[in-house]
Amino acid sequence: xxxxxxxxxxxxxxxxxxxxxxxxxxxxxxxxxxxxxxxxxxxxxxxxxxxxxxxxxxxxxxxxxxxxxxxxxxxxxxxxxxxxxxxxxxxxxxxxxxxxxxxxxxxxxxxxx
Numbered sequence: 001x002x003x004x005x006x007x008x009x010x011x012x013x014x015x016x017x018x019x020x021x022x023x024x025x026x027x028x029x030x031x032x033x034x035x036x037x038x039x040x041x042x043x044x045x046x047x048x049x050x051x052x053x054x055x056x057x058x059x060x061x062x063x064x065x066x067x068x069x070x071x072x073x074x075x076x077x078x079x080x081x082x083x084x085x086x087x088x089x090x091x092x093x094x095x096x097x098x099x100x101x102x103x104x105x106x107x108x109x110x111x112x113x
Contacts, residue, residue, distance in 0.1 A: 032073060033102070034076070034102055034104075035073040035074070035075065035076050036072075036073030037073075037102050037103075037104045038070070038073070038076070038077070038104050039070050039072055039073040039074075040071075040073075040104075041093075041104040041105050041106050042056075042067070042070055042071050042085060042089070042106065043071045044105075044106070045089045045091055045105075045106035045108075046071075046089065048108070049089065049090070052064075053067040053068055053071070056085075056088055056089070059087075059088035059089075060081075060084045060085050060087075060088035061084060062081075062084075085106070089106045090108065090109055091107055091108055091109060092106070092107050092109060093105075093106055094107055
């Protein structure tokens with residue numbers, strides 16, 4: 001049976017060796033992954049529309065550098081900004097988070113017949 005002190009020592013050694021990440025590092029890695037997934041979704045929809053970062057920035061009332069940073073996963077937008085992006089991309093934002101898996105996409109709006 002492993003006591004708490006032995007378990008903590010073993011865990012600390014694994015963290016130091018890079019085998020086990022600290023909770024803070026795991027949380028930050030997840031935040032970065034989600035930001036990158038969102039940025040990729042913006043890029044994919046923008047490319048689908050054939051518009052530049054500058055044009056998307058104009059439509060979303062942003063600057064081109066802000067769009068670039070967002071597409072590279074360097075920022076996490078607020079909900080109001082996500083709504084503006086969806087409108088600017090003529091799309092709906094679909095976000096699914098299940099356990100460690102995320103699915104982020106801007107889907108073209110369909111028109112009702």
